[in-house]
Each structure stands twice: as C-alpha cells, then as structure tokens.
Amino acid sequence: MLKSTTCIAAALTTLIATSAIADGELNLYSSRHYDTDERLYSDFEEATGIQINRIEGKADELIARMEAEGANSPADVMLTVDTSRLARAKNAGLLQAIDSEVLEERIPANLQDADDEWFGFSQRGRIIFYNKDNVTNPPATYADLAKPEYKGKICIRSSANVYNQTLLASIITHEGADAAKTWAEAIVDNMAREPQGGDTDQLRGLVSGECDIAVSNTYYFVRSIRKDVKGLSSEREKIGWVFPNQDSYGAHMNLSGAGVAANAPNKENAILFLEYLASDQAQQYFSAGNDEFPAVEGVELAETVKTLGDFKADEVNLSEVATNLPEAQKIFNEVGWK
Numbered sequence: 001m002l003k004s005t006t007c008i009a010a011a012l013t014t015l016i017a018t019s020a021i022a023d024g025e026l027n028l029y030s031s032r033h034y035d036t037d038e039r040l041y042s043d044f045e046e047a048t049g050i051q052i053n054r055i056e057g058k059a060d061e062l063i064a065r066m067e068a069e070g071a072n073s074p075a076d077v078m079l080t081v082d083t084s085r086l087a088r089a090k091n092a093g094l095l096q097a098i099d100s101e102v103l104e105e106r107i108p109a110n111l112q113d114a115d116d117e118w119f120g121f122s123q124r125g126r127i128i129f130y131n132k133d134n135v136t137n138p139p140a141t142y143a144d145l146a147k148p149e150y151k152g153k154i155c156i157r158s159s160a161n162v163y164n165q166t167l168l169a170s171i172i173t174h175e176g177a178d179a180a181k182t183w184a185e186a187i188v189d190n191m192a193r194e195p196q197g198g199d200t201d202q203l204r205g206l207v208s209g210e211c212d213i214a215v216s217n218t219y220y221f222v223r224s225i226r227k228d229v230k231g232l233s234s235e236r237e238k239i240g241w242v243f244p245n246q247d248s249y250g251a252h253m254n255l256s257g258a259g260v261a262a263n264a265p266n267k268e269n270a271i272l273f274l275e276y277l278a279s280d281q282a283q284q285y286f287s288a289g290n291d292e293f294p295a296v297e298g299v300e301l302a303e304t305v306k307t308l309g310d311f312k313a314d315e316v317n318l319s320e321v322a323t324n325l326p327e328a329q330k331i332f333n334e335v336g337w338k
Contacts, residue, residue: 036289146186159332
C-alpha cells in the first residue's frame with residue numbers, strides 16, 4: 001500500500017560518510033525536465049564534492065546520442081522516464097550491470113531490472129479520472145474501460161506514448177496477449193476523439209466536456225493542486241478519480257529510473273549517484289518537488305500527493321513487463337490505436 005508513514009532513517013549520512021574521499025565529476029544524461037530536480041543535483045554535489053555535468057534532451061535523442069558516441073561516450077548515468085525507455089537503453093547495450101547493496105536493499109525488487117542494469121526511483125500511478133457531473137458509475141478496473149456503456153466517452157493519449165505502451169505491456173503480462181488485444185480494440189471503439197496531446201490535455205477534456213472519462217498519470221492531476229494549470233486548476237473540483245483493480249493486482253505504476261552507462265568513465269561516482277537517489281532525502285524531493293510517489297517504501301509523501309488517498313499499487317515485475325513492450329506496440333498497430 002502506498003501511504004504516508006513516518007520516514008525511515010535517512011541514508012544521506014551514510015552516503016556522505018562513504019563518499020568523503022570522492023571527487024571528480026559525473027556526466028549525467030537526463031530526459032527529466034523538471035526544475036525541482038535541481039535540488040537533487042545540488043545536494044549531491046554538496047554532499048560528495050562530485051560535480052555533475054548535465055546533458056539534457058528527449059530520451060530517444062539521448063539514446064541515439066549514446067549509440068553514436070559508442071565506446072567514447074562520456075555518459076556516466078542515464079536518467080529517464082518510463083520502463084520502456086530504460087528497456088530500450090538496455091537492449092541497445094547502453095547500460096551495464098552494477099553491484100550495490102544499497103540499491104538492492106532500498107529499491108523494491110519489482111522496480112529493478114532483472115540484470116541490475118536499471119533501477120526505478122519514483123513512480124506515477126496511471127489511473128482513471130472522470131467528470132463527476134456526468135459519470136455516476138465510473139470504471140473500477142482497466143477492463144471496465146472497455147465496456148460498451150463507455151462508448152464515445154474516453155480521452156486517452158496515442159499509442160506512441162510510452163506510458164500507454166507500458167500500461168498495455170502490463171496488461172499482457174497479467175492477462176495475456178489475446179485479452180490485451182481485445183481490450184485495446186474496445187478502447188479504440190470507446191474513444192471520444194482521436195488521441196491528441198499529453199496527459200494534461202486528457203484531463204482538460206473532462207473540464208471542457210469533450211469526454212467524460214480520461215486516463216492519466218497521477219502527477220499531472222496533483223500538480224494542478226500545487227500550482228495553477230491553465231484549463232484545469234480552476235475546474236479541478238469537477239474531477240473524480242479511481243485507482244483501478246483494487247480487488248485484484250492493483251493500479252499500474254509508471255516508472256522514472258536510471259542506470260549506469262555501459263562505458264561510464266566515472267563508474268564509482270555513477271553508482272554513488274544512484275545510491276543517493278535512493279536516499280530518503282532524494283526520495284522526498286521526487287514527491288514534494290514533482291508530485292510523484294517514492295520508490296522506497298515508507299518515505300513521507302508530499303501533502304498534495306496525500307490528497308489522492310491510499311491505494312493498492314500493482315507490484316508486477318517491471319523487468320518482465322519490459323519484455324512485452326514489442327507485443328504491445330504490435331497490438332496497438334493491429335487495432336488502429338493512433
């Protein structure tokens with residue numbers, strides 16, 4: 001259960017003690033574009049004396065760059081969003097296995113790559129939102145979204161979106177490819193409009209009346225509580241939410257994670273940085289700064305995130321889900337999910 005609890009003992013003190021003699025630099029390739037991550041970097045630099053050199057861009061661009069750089073790549077760490085991109089980097093041979101007792105102890109097994117090439121550090125629930133004025137019986141499960149009664153009511157992103165790719169891959173993992181294809185066909189039939197925009201646009205669709213039900217990651221909604229989001233915050237009270245599959249395997253969680261680059265010139269510093277991301281302090285930044293759920297159990301949630309309430313999260317092994325990503329894309333193509 002993801003919930004607010006008393007923080008477990010902070011790991012940052014241990015990090016500082018073990019890194020007292022560390023120096024040099026860390027070359028970070030990051031597709032996370034959140035201003036609040038600045039505290040992650042500055043606190044790590046202050047604690048360790050290691051300078052972080054950042055190269056930022058879209059995940060696919062960074063993967064292509066690392067491939068082109070080959071053995072001469074200066075990248076030490078790749079930090080990105082979603083299991084699909086972490087798997088893509090691994091499958092391209094851009095990451096390496098590492099041995100870290102800290103990460104093995106702190107990060108739940110289902111949020112780790114089977115070969116220890118990447119680790120998850122924060123999560124976002126991919127859940128169901130609905131217009132409370134128009135929907136009195138919202139879907140309780142992902143399967144319910146496929147019911148005929150919701151025909152013409154659903155807003156959801158395109159099949160090119162990595163969050164949807166991982167969601168469908170998780171359905172394949174739980175239910176099998178045939179059931180996943182049947183579900184995807186029904187979702188296409190139930191769409192209120194062709195897929196367009198990001199998750200915030202799906203939520204805005206609930207406010208504008210373009211749709212009655214939307215699928216979105218939780219942090220897009222929660223940030224409309226923390227700050228003004230045009231076309232959403234002022235009408236947010238109209239929106240209700242459901243954490244799906246609470247009587248079965250739980251709500252699907254998208255991942256933000258990182259791995260050590262295959263040719264990392266500063267490997268030890270890279271491992272130290274990943275261990276820092278698993279500390280209580282860094283984990284709290286993910287929640288307080290970007291409205292995400294920490295990967296480490298027991299870390300205090302931001303007040304905004306607490307408003308969503310307690311829920312059961314899907315604990316499926318995301319390394320296994322990653323193996324079903326090609327099948328998910330095949331299904332999207334076959335059912336005409338644009």
